[in-house]
Amino acid sequence: MHETKKLVEWLVNLKFDDLPDDVVLLTKKFILDDVGCMIGGSLQLANKALLRDAISIEQIPECTVICYGNKTSAPLAAMINGAFIAGWDYDSMAADGGGHMGSQTAALFAIGEKTNADGKDLILAECAGIEAQCRIGRSALVRHKGVGGGGAYPWHSNTTLGPFAAAVTTGKLMGFSAEKLENAIAITTSNLGGNYQHYFTWGSSVKRARCGIGAWSGVRASLLADCGITGPSASIEGDKGWADAIVGYDDNHEAWFDYSKITEDFDVLWNIRSYNTKAGGCGCVTTLQCPVLTAIKLKEENNFNIEDIVSVEVQFKDDYGLQQAGQNLGIKLGNTPEQRLGTSGWSLQWMVAEALVVGMPGIREQLDNIRPYGRYREIEELSKKVFGTVNPLYYEEHFKGRVHHKWGGRVIITLKNGTILEHEPVIHPGCRLSASDDSLSEYVGAINTISTEQLIEKFREQAIVVGFSKKRQDEIIDFILNLEKQPSIKPLIDMLVL
Numbered sequence: 084m085h086e087t088k089k090l091v092e093w094l095v096n097l098k099f100d101d102l103p104d105d106v107v108l109l110t111k112k113f114i115l116d117d118v119g120c121m122i123g124g125s126l127q128l129a130n131k132a133l134l135r136d137a138i139s140i141e142q143i144p145e146c147t148v149i150c151y152g153n154k155t156s157a158p159l160a161a162m163i164n165g166a167f168i169a170g171w172d173y174d175s176m177a178a179d180g181g182g183h184m185g186s187q188t189a190a191l192f193a194i195g196e197k198t199n200a201d202g203k204d205l206i207l208a209e210c211a212g213i214e215a216q217c218r219i220g221r222s223a224l225v226r227h228k229g230v231g232g233g234g235a236y237p238w239h240s241n242t243t244l245g246p247f248a249a250a251v252t253t254g255k256l257m258g259f260s261a262e263k264l265e266n267a268i269a270i271t272t273s274n275l276g277g278n279y280q281h282y283f284t285w286g287s288s289v290k291r292a293r294c295g296i297g298a299w300s301g302v303r304a305s306l307l308a309d310c311g312i313t314g315p316s317a318s319i320e321g322d323k324g325w326a327d328a329i330v331g332y333d334d335n336h337e338a339w340f341d342y343s344k345i346t347e348d349f350d351v352l353w354n355i356r357s358y359n360t361k362a363g364g365c366g367c368v369t370t371l372q373c374p375v376l377t378a379i380k381l382k383e384e385n386n387f388n389i390e391d392i393v394s395v396e397v398q399f400k401d402d403y404g405l406q407q408a409g410q411n412l413g414i415k416l417g418n419t420p421e422q423r424l425g426t427s428g429w430s431l432q433w434m435v436a437e438a439l440v441v442g443m444p445g446i447r448e449q450l451d452n453i454r455p456y457g458r459y460r461e462i463e464e465l466s467k468k469v470f471g472t473v474n475p476l477y478y479e480e481h482f483k484g485r486v487h488h489k490w491g492g493r494v495i496i497t498l499k500n501g502t503i504l505e506h507e508p509v510i511h512p513g514c515r516l517s518a519s520d521d522s523l524s525e526y527v528g529a530i531n532t533i534s535t536e537q538l539i540e541k542f543r544e545q546a547i548v549v550g551f552s553k554k555r556q557d558e559i560i561d562f563i564l565n566l567e568k569q570p571s572i573k574p575l576i577d578m579l580v581l
Contacts, residue, residue: 086320086345090218091265093349094211094251099203099567101350102210107567109355110210112538115563116175116360117168117188118149118579119538123446123545124170125150129288133166133295146193150549152580157193161249161302165189165295169241171446172291172367173545177213178515178530179357180221180344182240187212187248189298194256195572202569204256210355212252216244217354219319221344223330241293242277242300243329249301257309269314270304272325319345362533362541363511364443370404371431373492375438376509381494382439385504389440389465396495397431398474400517404490405471435494436466447548479519481507486526489515512537535564550581 102110124130134148137159144154148163155163168174168185175184191209194200200208220240250271254264277297281290308314319325319342326340333339361367365375374397399405437444440461441452451457478491492508510516512533518526533541539560546556559578562569569575 084317084320084342086222086342087265087268087317088261089346090215090319091261091268093346094215094255095259095261095264097207097211097255099207102207103353106210106353106355107206108535109358110206110213111564111566112535113175113184113213113355113358114188114191114205114209114566115542115560116538117185118559118563119542119545120169120171120174120185121149121164121167121188122542122549122551122579123173124167124291126446126450126549127167127170127291129292130163130166130170133163133292137163146196147576147580149192149579150581157197157306158299158303160196161186161189161193162295162299164192165245165249165298166292167295169291169294171449173361173365173541174294174367175358175360177217177354177357178359178528179354180217180219180223181213181248181354181357182220182244183294184213184216184240184245184248185294186241186245186297186301187216187252189295190249190252190302191256192572192576193298193302194253196576198256200256200572202566202572205569205572206566208252208255211255212248213355214353215251216240216248217357218345218347219247219325220244221347221354222319222326222340222342238275238329239277239279239281239290239293241297243275245294245297246271246275246300246304249298250305251301253302253305254308257305259305259308263308264305265316265318266313267301267305267308269316269318270307270312271301272318272328273314274300274304275325275329357530358532359515359530360513360533360538360541362513362537364445364544365434365438369514370399370490370492371434372511372514373488373490373508374431374435374494375444376511377492377494377506378435378438378496379443380509381496381504381506384506387496387498387502387504389461391499392439392465392468393497393499395435395439395465395469396497397435397469397471398477398491398493398495399471400473400475400478400489400491402473404492405473430466431471432466432469433462435469436462440465445548446545482519484520484523486510486516486518486523486529489517489528 137155142156142159146157146160148160165186177184187209195205250267254267277293317324330340363372363376365372434444440458441448452459488508488510495505497503514531516526516529516531543556562575
């Protein structure tokens with residue numbers, strides 16, 4: 084017991100010099116990744132609606148909305164910038180417990196600007212927020228039990244774990260005592276939510292906005308704690324605490340959580356080392372990136388016309404891969420731009436069709452080809468021919484002795500003349516790996532982590548679409564990758580406003 088108190092004491096006492104060199108680098112990569120996604124996500128349609136809503140609310144103009152330059156309160160700035168981070172589902176993750184992240188970075192910019200934090204304090208606060216989210220998240224074994232036979236959280240990580248990260252990042256930047264930070268975490272547990280219904284019906288916009296909602300919740304909780312509001316002790320592990328309320332038990336009343344994961348190996352186990360991000364040009368969900376890249380590869384290697392396609396089959400390794408790809412909606416496509424782009428992230432049908440019609444479906448392609456723009460009619464017609472199936476035998480036999488993507492993404496295209504074209508899943512940077520051979524078991528669950536160079540490329544592809552010059556891009560990248568040398572966050576804030 085007393086896991087919350089032990090976690091808080093470790094976080095409060097954590098110093099920059101306690102961070103291993105690779106953890107410092109990974110923290111900076113997290114920030115750079117989130118900043119790139121924040122820039123790109125500023126163009127997302129629903130996020131512009133959030134910004135308009137914030138502008139309409141009278142707030143203290145103390146913190147900056149990235150790209151646009153509007154000033155608002157710290158909680159609202161964190162909400163909008165956090166929504167930007169997840170705007171295209173291209174944001175960073177931590178495979179060990181964290182799930183979807185970014186709320187801590189949104190809090191970092193709001194409170195960092197408010198306190199005029201220096202680079203070392205920013206790195207420390209970001210890392211502390213990530214570790215808090217991952218440690219609490221790792222205690223929730225429910226991710227392996229799941230709903231709907233899939234293994235997904237019944238609650239979404241951005242709004243059930245992200246607020247903890249944002250609260251801790253805020254508390255570190257504001258120099259909280261252990262008592263005050265424990266109160267902030269307790270207050271955080273009073274404002275959590277965000278279920279997984281977006282997997283089963285339309286609702287992409289709010290799913291992506293949850294990164295910002297989580298940031299708002301955590302920042303607000305810490306500011307309330309700073310005002311003297313208190314919360315119950317043992318707010319995570321108590322009899323009716325976070326785990327009991329959010330995670331729960333199976334039918335035999337066996338807990339779907341393990342509190343020991345929260346305090347496991349302080350100063351030795353750094354969950355940030357499981358940094359996982361989307362790369363390769365298109366956003367989440369992760370089960371879509373392989374089929375997209377594989378479809379593009381097939382188009383590059385074979386000379387065929389889109390109108391000659393009879394069907395496009397995407398074979399996954401298991402039902403969860405199929406579910407993650409939005410296959411649960413079949414070929415049903417909605418009428419609005421938001422609906423046409425899918426459910427939990429993007430729909431399998433739309434993204435694979437768009438990849439075959441216009442190439443890699445990045446931010447610019449998404450904006451240019453949503454009804455009534457661009458080649459949406461061709462994409463729409465082809466999307467009706469795309470479907471997903473499950474074929475575990477293929478992965479067991481085809482990848483014997485070889486590593487492959489955890490959920491697969493083999494693509495089989497049938498043409499009108501009877502020709503069948505197929506390609507094994509193209510493994511994209513940032514994906515989770517698996518293997519069918521016991522001798523390769525060490526790769527199961529491993530992450531094909533992108534390099535710093537690949538991360539910079541990902542950053543640039545978003546910044547250029549928004550309108551940042553090459554010179555400005557270089558300045559932002561150099562600032563963040565040398566963050567520990569910077570005396571203030573404010574020059575970075577200025578660089579991020581167009």
